[in-house]
Amino acid sequence: MTLVEELPEDEAGFSSKPSASDEADVTRAEAGTSVEHSEAQLPRDAEEDERLLVMARGAKERGNAHFKAGELPEALECYSEAIELAAPTEVEEVGVFFANRAAVFARMGQHQAVCDDCDAALQRQPGYVKALLRRAHAREALDQVRVRVRLRLRLRLRVRVRV
Numbered sequence: 001m002t003l004v005e006e007l008p009e010d011e012a013g014f015s016s017k018p019s020a021s022d023e024a025d026v027t028r029a030e031a032g033t034s035v036e037h038s039e040a041q042l043p044r045d046a047e048e049d050e051r052l053l054v055m056a057r058g059a060k061e062r063g064n065a066h067f068k069a070g071e072l073p074e075a076l077e078c079y080s081e082a083i084e085l086a087a088p089t090e091v092e093e094v095g096v097f098f099a100n101r102a103a104v105f106a107r108m109g110q111h112q113a114v115c116d117d118c119d120a121a122l123q124r125q126p127g128y129v130k131a132l133l134r135r136a137h138a139r140e141a142l143d144q145v146r147v148r149v150r151l152r153l154r155l156r157l158r159v160r161v162r163v
Contacts, residue, residue, distance in 0.1 A: 049089040058087035060097055067104060076104045095124030099131040106134060114138035146158070 063078030079101035081108055086094045102117035118135035 008063070025100040044089070049091075052085050052089055053091065053093070056094075056097065059085060063100060063104075067100070072104050072108055076101060079104060092117075092125045095121040095128050095131065098124070099128060099134065102131065102134050104140075106138060109141075111141045135136065136162040 059078045059082035063075045063082065066072075066075035079097055082097040083101065084135060086097060086125060098117045098121035102114045102121065105111075105113040105117060115135050115138045118131040118138070121131035122135070125131070
């Protein structure tokens with residue numbers, strides 16, 4: 001009894017011989033890459049990058065206007081749009097977009113989000129002072145919250161012990 005039946009070469013477009021694309025897939029698999037990864041290695045289109053940056057800068061300017069007006073959700077949306085548009089370009093300026101969004105999160109009291117965005121900004125611009133300062137303030141605020149939580153827990157334990 002045969003478990004695998006061989007098809008004739010001309011039947012249903014199947015062939016027992018590997019195609020060039022099959023061999024390329026095997027080569028990529030052996031190298032630990034995929035089609036998506038190998039396409040990501042292609043050179044970027046400079047004109048497309050510039051178009052994306054122009055759009056991202058516009059979104060950032062709209063975000064700045066909303067931030068100044070105290071319209072935080074709108075500012076957050078604009079800065080996020082700028083990040084999405086410019087992220088593939090790998091320019092340092094994206095660090096500014098992350099730092100601006102971190103400023104919105106800071107005003108909203110979302111300190112962990114501030115730290116996350118400042119970390120992303122610092123990956124793009126390691127010496128970016130505004131991002132360093134915002135992250136430091138956010139970490140300080142997070143530490144104060146942790147201290148308050150610990151104190152409350154201790155107080156609750158003391159109250160329970162006395163009762």
